[in-house]
Amino acid sequence: MAGRCYEFRVDGCLSPRAREAFCDMDVEEARPGVVLRGAVVDDAHLHGILEQLHLLGLTVVSARPVDR
Structure with a gap:
């Protein structure tokens, strides 16, 4: 998939549902x-x-583009 790579930091942990x-x-x-x-x-x-x-229900701490 083309596009720009992003990094999302969230508080807490991901449930199996969220991982899916x-x-x-x-x-x-x-x-x-x-x-x-x-x-x-x-x-x-x-x-x-x-x-x-x-x-x-996740809190996004940051969302930023990053180098691949």
Whole structure:
């Protein structure tokens, strides 16, 4: 998938359900939270990821583009 790589840091831990929602992303435990990394194809996709994190009750600490 083309796009820019993003890193999302969230507080807490991901439930199995939340992990399934982000199966196309790398997930790394980084106490006290979790880091998700993956390709974001456009602004709509970025907003969709942020909305999914919100719907799962996760607090986004940061969301930033990173080098691959």
